[in-house]
Amino acid sequence: MHELDVGEQLYRFPGGLKLRHHKQIACRDELIRPDMPEALYLPLQQHQGPAGERVVDPGDRVLKGQPLTRARHDREVPVHAPTSGTIRAIKSWPVSWPPDSEAECLVLEPDGQEIWFETDALTNWREAEPAELVERIKSAGLAGLGGAMFPTAAKLRGDWPHVHTLILNGSECEPYISCDEMLMRERPDAIVEGGLILARALGARRVIVAIEDQMGAVEKSLSSALAEHDPDGLCRIVEVTTIYPEGGEKQLVQVLTGAEVPHDGLPQHLGLACLNVGTAAATRDAVIDGKPLIERIVTVSGPGVAHPRNLITLLGTPVADLLRAAGGAHDDTERLVLGGPMSGLPLASDRIPIAKGSNCILVLRHQDTRREQPVMPCINCGECVRVCPASLLPQELYKYLRADEHDEADSLNLFDCIECGCCAHVCPSHIPLVDWYRHGKGVLRERGIEDARAQQARLRFEAREKRIAEEKQQRRRKREQREARLQSGTEARSEVQAAIERARSRAAGSDEDGDR
Amino acid sequence: MLVAVAVIVALLLSIGLVLLFSARRWTPNEDSVVEQINRILPQTQCGQCDYPGCRPYAEAIASGEADINQCPPGGEAGVKALADLLGREPRPLDTSHGETKPPVVAIIDEDRCIGCKLCIQACPVDAIVGAPKMMHTVIADACTGCELCLPPCPVDCIDLIPRRRPFIWPVKEMDVETGSASKTTQRERDHA
């Protein structure tokens, strides 16, 4: 297969929006750590996939970095203790997904001593086998830190031909979010080393680091890191235009290669793998230092917080502690968003803990979210079509979903929507388009599940009917045979005699063994 | 005048003949219609439609004996799908056959089960495993919620619990389109 050129020439994707990025306000101050919270709340599942198997119980004393759950296969991601302390309980606690819901969390009470669990460092990773690197990455609990939380190990090995290029996604395109930019300024060498480790694990022979062209200081710090840590010149920095949603995996692949990820496939099928820069830095810590994923940089920003900044946060820290460390939220705060203003999730409470994919907490006041106009009917203005990066027809999708015509919406490729929010942002009728698409996808998914169940039930029903019919036939045949045999008198008599003999011998046998 | 009438009559007769011929020649296969109907039905095999299972009901619909709105587990969506398939008028569910309820699965209370096998024999999809005088248990993934196992149980040890459904993002119908008269039909859609 012809190998794609990556980053040689930059292409454009259709649609998209030029947004005011509001990123520098959180990058002005240095990275700090919030105070240790009173308790850390660790959901057993912090990734896309089933939760791992729990290996600790309430009352156990744990050390920093100790595994709390175990992965049984690539789709499960283990969770580790972010600090040393005691497991106070396992209870239901508010989590971010689904919205306004609770999930099983381990409550860890820190002892303030920060004693590390044993670490298994691998300094000569350049000679290690790729499979071993993937195993270390898996047991370190790595999941995509860009927000999607996809199990990293499952991205590194799977059913595809050779991957030749690793793309490190540092083009953080959504407004306000600047955690990746901060990481690239503070720890560029970790990113470069991590990128090289990931490339070795994948079998890729080059690494492209994609950054936005408005990230000034980043280019300099990354270049000097490359000079120091990449003597073979496997890595290259590529600047892409600052346009939302350039940082989306599909759009980034299109911009760097001109090719599109097939709708039923992965970037790996094009020979590319796309990972976040934060995941790369965490990979370096996991492999070279043997330290699992227990903390990440979180941006706390927005017009509703007093002192926007980036915080290096232990996983499990409640959002309330972060807000306090950023100067506190305004009294008229009306919404806390996990993620950015275009595609972030609303949080139901500030008790929700930071998990692996929590990149930003956006604080919005009432006046920031208030809408003057009610939701009006769609006037077919076409703005949504103009901005859609997936070349969909958002207004048609909306009309079909409103009319409960989910199959038509499916045939219009509803599932190719990346939920970027560009369409809803330009809609003059203020229609919550992304809400409708999420709803529609959920209905179709549930329908698929129900259809599969019904199919199973039908097969089981038919199998049962068949079994009962066969049993009936067998019984009838036996009866006919018996009746045929018992026609002649001699046969009958000998049958009866045989039965009497059997009964006698059974009675005699039991007399003999009567004592036993 | 007479000529005109004759021409029109001849035209109508020939069109009629063409239609008759096409209807005879291209009748849809009876069997395949039953298959298509059966695929739409939810396969609960509960018998609420007054037929012993989904396939008999499908056959009854195909032959015209039964109406399309007798299946509560299929709900309004099922009636609509059948109406679309057969080109008939969609109509409200006939609630004399039962109400559409949220999906449930049966669960056996192991402390009370006496191992009598009656529920195993009653289950139309063989979703209960067990042996005489041994523990019986329901395979939750195979249970259709048809409730046929409840009446035969002599110790009433089977309960119905709601089946966990995947989360669907809620969405609200817009106010300006529904108007004040249809406040009762204003739909809050969290589960379709």
Added chain:
Amino acid sequence: MKLTLAGAPHFPPINSVSGIMKQVLYALIPAIAAHLWFFGFGILLQIALAVAFALALEALMLRLRERPLKPFLSDYSAVVTAVLFALCMPPLAPWWIALTGMLFAIVVAKHLYGGLGHNLFNPAMVGFAAVIVAFPLDMSQWLAPRQLSPGLPGLWQTVQAVFTGSLPESLSWDTLSQATPLDALKTGVAENRLVTEIRDAPIFGDFGGLGWEWIANFYALGGLWLLYRRVISWHVPVALLGTVIVVTVPMWLMGPDINPSPLQHIFSGALVMAAFFIATDPVSGSSTMKGRLVFGVGVAILTLAIRRFGGYPDGVAFAVLLMNMAVPLIDRLTRPRTYGH
């Protein structure tokens, strides 16, 4: 903290329906001003009448349909329909023409089809078509432009003419009214005169008709403003005007005596107005970008065909309505290819 749970995007959208409609109205101001200059106060009265009737009928229909009044009345969509309709009216048209037009535009074309966003046909054009078919005589009483007129009617005379149908003794219908350039062209061609001959009539200016060509210029100006503000996309204007040029240039080159020049076509009648304001009506137009190109081409071809072969001097209104009918099919056939397919 009382937190609300709503989906993304979390900041309000940048556009609004009333914002878009207001931009359209602003873009029409140059053309209205030019109309005022060349043809007198009539246009202002027509606009006032049409807007008043439109809003009143819209309020009535919203009441009957039990919908909230405030959001729909304040979205200015009825006002835009009314103004576009009024711009197609003869300046001294009687007041009941505006009423009939708005009855068809607002009640029939808009609300009976489901209100804002649901109309299949362009409401202003439905109103215009109804009025021109029902009252052909009143709709042909156009005024001579300023350059040719003995004197444009003053404000009070305009009001009198519109409400009572009568003019003061100093003026008469014969001296005031004049056939439009397209009208003159059609009658002239029917009388087997050459186009070049017909063009010698004083009603014709450099390209189209006197006064009319300037108004077309100002429509274009307004249209460019709408393009700049992203209220309309370039597809319909480019397709429409492009097709007119592509079709008329060969015809004109082959027979300059019997076929009007492309510029004459463009600057006559409502082509420029249609290109930027009428065929770009979002609700009744195509949803896809390629579909809009097809729509523009269709309107252009049908307009030229009606001008050449049909019974009416200008075919824009009927062309638009016919293409509105074709929109569902156009949408079906011009779906864009989704990413990854």
